[in-house]
């Protein structure tokens with residue numbers, strides 16, 4: 058079976074900074090993989106390359122066997138919108154919109170009518186236990202509640218891959234655990250893969266497998282004998 062999403066020998070520099078030197082990665086449908094490593098090691102850059110947000114200088118990213126560099130800009134935008142979901146550390150909700158409108162936004166961008174988009178958004182919000190936050194603005198909810206809303210938004214298009222970059226980074230440990238249970242539970246339920254960037258072993262414990270990035274290079278962790 059071919060992996061859902063793969064990256065081979067990625068290299069990416071920002072000016073003189075070599076963010077990725079040689080990074081490879083593969084994830085199967087429904088799998089949860091933690092990308093670990095110290096600050097500045099290239100974890101977010103790897104995630105951005107995998108998601109088609111950043112174009113690597115060298116190497117390939119393939120989604121369902123297709124090289125994403127060969128897609129047109131509009132095909133790549135459609136891929137991110139329809140097949141991928143995103144959860145970040147903070148700041149991802151649009152402050153001027155209600156929580157319901159935030160969750161419905163990806164469906165509206167995909168062309169659904171408001172009523173249909175918001176009906177689906179309400180269902181997903183109920184699944185992650187934030188139905189009562191629908192009319193509130195992001196500024197009126199707690200950090201943990203905001204992350205739940207962000208997870209609902211990431212799930213609303215039924216993505217095949219969820220990219221989560223330090224999703225618990227701004228939360229205390231109890232809320233962090235709750236968010237991880239919710240994210241992994243919801244992903245498993247809908248057979249979505251999760252690429253989880255974290256530097257915390259406690260968070261990575263929710264994954265099926267870990268990939269370590271160090272100085273822009275990936276390696277599988279050495280399993281202690």
Ligand SMILES: Nc1ncnc2c1ncn2[C@@H]1O[C@H](COP(=O)(O)OP(=O)(O)OP(=O)(O)O)[C@@H](O)[C@H]1O
Pocket residue numbers: 071074075076094095096097098099100101102103256
């Ligand atoms: N857009 C950018 N412009 C310039 N330098 C960048 C950019 N993005 C990343 N870098 C640099 O590339 C290197 C890798 O950054 P990256 O964010 O991928 O690391 P990280 O492992 O995710 O770090 P952290 O855990 O601190 O978020 C760092 O030296 C960073 O400063």
